[in-house]
Amino acid sequence: MAHHELSMPVSEAQVRALRVDDTVTLQDTLFGIRDATLIHLFDRGRTTRFDLRGHAVIHTAPNVRKVAKSAEHPAGYAPVCIGTTTSDRMERFTRPLMATHGVRIVIGKGGMRAGSLDAFRELGGVYLAIVGGTAALETTWIEQIEDVDLDDLNPESLWKFRIRDFGPLLVAMDSHGGSLFNVVNDAARSRRADVLARLGVGP
Amino acid sequence: MKIDLQAVEDAAKELYIRALKVLPPDIKSGFGRLSASETGATAQRILATMVTNIEVAESTGNLLCQDTGMPIYNVTIGRGVEVDGHALKQALRRGCERATTEHPLRSSVVHPLTRRNEQTSCGALVPVIHIDFSDASERLEIEMIPKGSGSENNSFLKMAVPAEGIDAIKTFVVDCVLGAGGKTCPPTIVGVGLGGTSDLAVLLAKRAATRPLGSACEDPEGAALERQLSAAVNELGVGPQGLGGDSTAFAVHIELAATHITMNPIAVNMQCHSARRARASFTPEGVAYGF
Numbered sequence: 395m396a397h398h399e400l401s402m403p404v405s406e407a408q409v410r411a412l413r414v415d416d417t418v419t420l421q422d423t424l425f426g427i428r429d430a431t432l433i434h435l436f437d438r439g440r441t442t443r444f445d446l447r448g449h450a451v452i453h454t455a456p457n458v459r460k461v462a463k464s465a466e467h468p469a470g471y472a473p474v475c476i477g478t479t480t481s482d483r484m485e486r487f488t489r490p491l492m493a494t495h496g497v498r499i500v501i502g503k504g505g506m507r508a509g510s511l512d513a514f515r516e517l518g519g520v521y522l523a524i525v526g527g528t529a530a531l532e533t534t535w536i537e538q539i540e541d542v543d544l545d546d547l548n549p550e551s552l553w554k555f556r557i558r559d560f561g562p563l564l565v566a567m568d569s570h571g572g573s574l575f576n577v578v579n580d581a582a583r584s585r586r587a588d589v590l591a592r593l594g595v596g597p
Numbered sequence: 598m599k600i601d602l603q604a605v606e607d608a609a610k611e612l613y614i615r616a617l618k619v620l621p622p623d624i625k626s627g628f629g630r631l632s633a634s635e636t637g638a639t640a641q642r643i644l645a646t647m648v649t650n651i652e653v654a655e656s657t658g659n660l661l662c663q664d665t666g667m668p669i670y671n672v673t674i675g676r677g678v679e680v681d682g683h684a685l686k687q688a689l690r691r692g693c694e695r696a697t698t699e700h701p702l703r704s705s706v707v708h709p710l711t712r713r714n715e716q717t718s719c720g721a722l723v724p725v726i727h728i729d730f731s732d733a734s735e736r737l738e739i740e741m742i743p744k745g746s747g748s749e750n751n752s753f754l755k756m757a758v759p760a761e762g763i764d765a766i767k768t769f770v771v772d773c774v775l776g777a778g779g780k781t782c783p784p785t786i787v788g789v790g791l792g793g794t795s796d797l798a799v800l801l802a803k804r805a806a807t808r809p810l811g812s813a814c815e816d817p818e819g820a821a822l823e824r825q826l827s828a829a830v831n832e833l834g835v836g837p838q839g840l841g842g843d844s845t846a847f848a849v850h851i852e853l854a855a856t857h858i859t860m861n862p863i864a865v866n867m868q869c870h871s872a873r874r875a876r877a878s879f880t881p882e883g884v885a886y887g888f
Contacts, residue, residue: 457703477663480747504779526782527871528650529663578841582833593767
């Protein structure tokens, strides 16, 4: 249960050093993606000018305020409230994000499935769990909206955030086949029969 | 009592923003209860982060969660209230749109086929507006619920049959909570709608999921089943965020309606830990805001 401070981007070796139950705090850069972003990138042939190699992506779509472009707001957006959405919907995009764009870290809530876990193991990646529904806190870890691409999809644009002390986040799926979600889910399913029996439901 | 529609529009805007920023006291107390009994270390840390977030939202005036949800307005009109119902619905819609553009809020509402976002939190039949009537004389109540999608995506309907009995209800609720895992942002309020028609069961499940903590089903059999199921789902060990622990749900709430001799409908709708709602009461004294 080690704690890691990671400045983005990271190498494969840095990601493979992370194990489930470790905690991580990220620095510098974080990219925001979401359902429509991924659908347009992988199903509709869109491309991005951003280099995501070695980077972390977070499942998000922020509340923003449109402002004049300035040194403080280079993308013309001020952050209002930035939080994390349920990752499971975007399960099928983990592998292409890693294989095509070189993403190393996926941040989300609720966990992902076997396909993502396989991709993390084969390609060198991790899933970091954030506490969903705590966006007011998360917003204090975002310094600036540095840039934005695919902005016709707003709020589901591809966002580039400058971050400081983003975390601690929990390593919930690692590159060695470990998944806290699988452990919890298997244990919960093993309790199902007992729970139903105590409710008076026969087998 | 005559209702000023401009005041309704202003309240519809204010309610959306208030609901997104300040959690009702019953939900805050719910966190206290769960924290006091939680035995998991990770779960304790997660609950503490959620409580910190509530404090940060209040101290910074920010939204609790980035998901502005599906806007729902529940209107209850007293017998002594004089109002143009059609104009009232238009006023609510304008207020919802103004909250989105003037705060500003993320518009989370899109066309279901084109996925086009009008950037107003409005669209066909959205905001969702439910109108009901009460025997209170000079009183109009508007409850606003921004319903988060992570929990809403875990909504289920089973048209069980009478031969499957109450066992079907218990099994279905337990399996819905198991299947949802961390996707609903637990700890949740598990809303269960029993009886009625399929659509009524689903509506009751939503009412149950958005009922204040500490309230009980008015039907004594329903209330007893609520208590049993509340204990049961927290024995599964799903825990906060699906990462293990005792705190899977604040409670299971049940709302019920009579049903057909051949039917046994069961609907489940879940509310995430950011169980947001706000209320405005219009009386001859003016508008009062609460939960």
